[in-house]
Amino acid sequence: MTIRTRRSLAAGAGTVALLIVAAACSSDDPASQTGGSESAGGDLTVAGPIPIENLDPHGAASLDAGTQLAARAIFSQLVVSSGPGEFEGELAESWEPNADTSEWTFTLREGVEFSDGTPVTSADVVASFERVLAGDGPLAGNFGGYAAAAPDDSTVVFTSGTPDAAFLGKISSFFVTPQAAANEGFFQEPIGSGPFVVESFEPGATLQLAPNPGYWDGEPALDSLEFQSIPEVAARMTALQTGEIDITWAMPDDQIAQLKSDSNLTVENVASPAVFTMWMNSSTPALQDPAVRRALWQAVDFESIIGSLYPETGTPADSPISPAVLGYAPQEPVPYDPEAAKAALDAAGFDYENTVIRWQFSQANFRNFVDAVVSDLAEIGVTVEPMEKEQAVFLEDLLALNWDMNLQQLGTQGFDAATNLGRLYTCEANRIGYCNEELDQILAQAGSTSDTAQREDLYAQAIEIIWDDAVGMYPMFVEQPYAWRTSVEGFEPVSDGVPYFDEVTVSGD
Template sequence: MTFRTRRPLASAAGALALLIVAAACSSSDDPASETGDSVAAGGDLTVAGPIPIENLDPHGPASMDAGTQLAARAIFSQLVVSTGSGEFEGELAESWEPNADASEWTFTLREGVEFSDGTPVTAADVVASFERVLAGEGPLAGNFGGYTVAAPDESTVVFTSAAPDAAFLGKISSFFVTPQAAAEAGFFQEPIGSGPFVVESFEPGATLRLTPNAGYWDGEPALDSLEFQSIPEVAARMTALQTGEVDVTWSMPDDQIAALKSDSDLTVETVPSPGVLTMWMNGSTPALQDPAVRRALWQAVDFEAIIASLYPETGTPADSPISPAVLGYAPQEPVEYDPEAAKAALDAAGFDYGTVIRWQFSQANFRNFVDAVVSDLADIGVTVEPQEKEQAVFLEDLLALNWDMNLQQLGSQGYDAATNLGRLYTCEANRMGYCNEDLDRILAEAGSTSDTAQREELYAQAIEIIWNDGVGMYPMFVEQPYAWRSGVEGFEPVSDGVPYFDEVTVSGD
């Protein structure tokens, strides 16, 4: 079907995430630094962002966490990479082909690819990795219900579904291949991968230090080292960027962007993103079981004013749970701010105003947004208790439904609604305590047809149900801001917030 020779650094507009990005400064003991000459390549790149890397296992419960995805792209390899809606390039896969109804996908692996310990990457490793995803029942497994995988020979892998799955490429773009030994205890403390970098040291939630993989199939990176640091506090991260301790970051608050743009040592760029600021409401919480209550809470918040105040550079009021960049996007009638009508609807539904709604989030840059929403809801007598959690706790509680409202930025991996709606909103997924059998039927049909126009129509039906049932509040489409210091070369912002670093170099005086 398609193949690639070099990973693109800039993907087309649209895809998921939040994260961390790159930074650099020339090494003080480099001979070229002593003479004042420019360093053409190499150097130490430091990366910092709002989401810490807590886990390196791309198959486990944190597989879809932005920090884990960021680390995985540096350490491991994907079969295919998504570059836009319906657009893919091969990484480990040299080519792929579906059968007539897209229920079977056959991949041919690139020859000569090795893990960093020198062992070859074979179809057996792909099979073991995929089976580990399924057995782990993590977030990624929800994309592959009913799938089996086989390796007819060392370079061929066949994925088979019980039903047609035209969205398979978008789903598999979140999948990384690890050695068969990944099932052994302790493997992910010092993992072996086939990506551009190898792990030198890892302190969960703090620092991940990497060095180049000399045997990387696409050419050894020029960097001397790559370090990811966790700096969740916005003020500390901005200070680190401006002082040169960190040379690139992203997800900066809008009120910081103008000041960063005025700094001649920085490049600031904002790119479209598939991210949607999403506030799920837990349908299993007694006070939130009634769709009329959920819609009333949505109606009580002046999101347009909040966005205009807090996100003038990066926010646009949303009219769908998924971004316009994603296949399946369908605009809905905006929920108009009307606190009086919201209060009347809550009264009519018998809402208990003594209820305290627990609202969990994990990123410091959401604090002002959370405060604004809490204030608007308080104006109609609804009490919300913000709960800012460490990322690991946030993820654990998210899956356990230990919350009443949940705030996060959600994207659609592979630019396909199947990896968002089809993965998260089914009764089986049970990600927000909501179950609608009609929605399940529509999502299953949308995921099983290869007719793009039919898929778009079915996702439009699904979005209408999700929107009208108030499964969550969907305030804002998000653009992704990046900033990096002079001296970082070859870095390109990506729309999904999960960049690659194998073509980045560092220069300086």
């Protein structure tokens, strides 16, 4: 029997498998399991690349990497994705779709409690799901037309107006909170059923956690877990090498060789579902024409930029989604040809003199990449204004379409194209000012069939439209680099850049 732990799920997250919609799925009973070792596990300090600004996993920051990182420590998911089409239960003991996958019934694991001792029931699941829908944040885009019901304390039924074979991938980003989460101020000191409890939280600075003694999968061995925000890359690398922090990830490639030479550190790259994604706002007058957007793409020498800046972690992309994701379909790369790009812009009547493209991003490690792209576009007379924003402002402006170009490292939750393409590229989502009714129809079909081959074919059609219309530029597939001190034991890197820590211990340096 395979013992189910969060760590075992995380370790398998990079595997690739065919999508299987099973008649019923289940995970092992954790009754005989224990958490970490019984000896004291030490104090662990972590600094990821994105600050934790918000602990609410249901609202506008629901899919923000910082919020997801905190949520995995504080709350529990119904199911966890361990690869395309591979899922294991967390709060859910089993699940079953109806014949056309328009209804999914989940049975909850018995005996799970929130950290205040109250039981986790189906009513909490329904209340959490309704908060997601009411909040109208990024996660809500996965669940248009859905409703949830609790026929009894241990059963939850999710119903959609249309078939949805991709539902498990979508729900793997969903966290369950108590019904009291609707109260104002709840998420300053939230109560969850995850492995850790909140001791203090300063948004954008520090999140201090303690082990949850009542955690259903066994109390973590750590004495404490602290997340720090260190936005400057150099400062974060120094903090790792001096022992101020114990684990970090998403390091710049030019730092990896130096980190590998430090005998006090372990450095490892893992395959990732992430893609450097440069959306172009199709509602911006200067960018409404696909020919203009494609010309801008053609004007940037991405292959040289990637080779220079990302020799350790970057590979030129040929699709908006990673090869690790179900639905990946390679496209013909856009060739670098600045002369052809300039000619295409001229033919389209591009107004060089009066057009300034506002390009927003939020992570300091993007700066060199941004500068290189801005330089290439300047070579053909296109003016781009880089706008580095704090994460909270970036997210607010992202949803408000207050940008012309937007850069982010975009993953695919659940390793299923439905949670990327199906959520972000529809007319209803209006995430990039782009609307294509033909694309909408294809994405709707792809999300409503349980036939894997048919889904892959439909996503290939959708990707071709997105690529040819140059809805964005998709320069690079990303490997995820991690580094941790040798005093850290039991840490498993994960492909999505949102690791778990309940199996980790820290020994003396």
